Amino acid sequence: MVNVGVLGATGMVGQRFIQLLDKHPDFEITALAASSRSAGKKYEDATTWYLDDAMPESVKDIVVSETDPSLISNDVDILFSSLPTENAAVVEPKFAEKFIVASNASAMRMEKDVPLVIPEVNHEFLDIIEIQQKNRGWDGFIVTNPNCSTIALTLTLKPIYDNYDINRVYVSTMQAVSGAGYNGVPSMAIVDNLVPFIGGEEEKMESETLHLLGILDGLEVKPAQFGLTASCHRVAVLDGHTESVFIELDQNVDIDDIKNDIANFKSLPQELDLYSAPKSPVIVKEEDNRPQPRMDRNADGGMAVTVGRLRKDPVFDNSFKYVLVGHNTIRGAAGASILNAELINRTIL
Ligand SMILES: NC(=O)C1=CN([C@@H]2O[C@H](COP(=O)(O)OP(=O)(O)OC[C@H]3O[C@@H](n4cnc5c(N)ncnc54)[C@H](OP(=O)(O)O)[C@@H]3O)[C@@H](O)[C@H]2O)C=CC1
């Protein structure tokens, strides 16, 4: 077993880490850290548990520490980070001096020597670790996963991008409240309402997606070259981000070919049969009323993205559109970091 810890363990994503790591065949939680508000308390006393499944017995008595590397035992190998971005920027590099940090925070994602990875899309970016350790003189390293909306979108774009020339992509999101954390959106702001702004989200979707679909030139990422514009909105859904996607290709499209490309998409995590890998990263639904967050967010344990309403655009040439749903705190956050760590554990450690 590999000993692992969670930084930001009491938060919304931290709780998902704990839920998904409970009974993991290769990883065992031995350390939990959060802010000074929680430090020194047993995890069950420090945490307002939000998930439907009960808090795992195995973590209840672990005493939460502050996010200081000297407080974490040297026999921990991997630290999953779900710290707020501003804390992650300061703390994650300190942990990476001696630990592997699988981070879900955005702080380090676009650093040149930090791999931003979705295992099904760009597992080869893990080669960047070598240059990170050399540049920074660290014994450990940091690997990051993308923003939650970006992960779901990019998993659906990858099989299209691999087979056709994309001219442009428009995406409009309807994002769950859990994406903003437990105290993120007041109920008075969201019940009976929609908020048409999520700070930084559009920029992250626009830059991270092209980066992920880019190529490694030496050890430098050259982003994909097509136009992508996003409009992001918060809706009164607890978990599960929905996205409406419009794509124009450089050529005429046979919508059935595209459907087959998406539905048959598989990659390294499926070949290696990694524990958290979904059988198919993207599930295609035929029903007119799918996907829906309540019905589709938990597809394959929340690790598969569901696409529906895939249809040719009747107005614009060479164009088609679809709707997707992905679980924002599983595939879009904790599950994504865990899959990265499983790939590292299998291929690097
Ligand atoms: N929610 C989502 O869908 C997604 C979230 N993310 C990212 O994951 C990270 C966590 O998000 P989320 O779980 O929603 O946030 P929460 O606010 O629910 O949790 C934040 C966690 O960080 C801890 N923390 C807060 N301040 C400090 C500090 N100064 N020092 C140390 N620890 C601190 C909190 O501890 P305490 O309880 O003690 O205050 C808590 O454990 C963020 O970077 C977010 O952007 C990424 C993708 C999706």
Ligand SMILES: N[C@@H](CC(=O)OP(=O)(O)O)C(=O)O
């Ligand atoms: N901003 C996302 C969640 C998030 O925290 O994203 P990021 O990991 O890029 O900071 C949402 O509100 O749904």
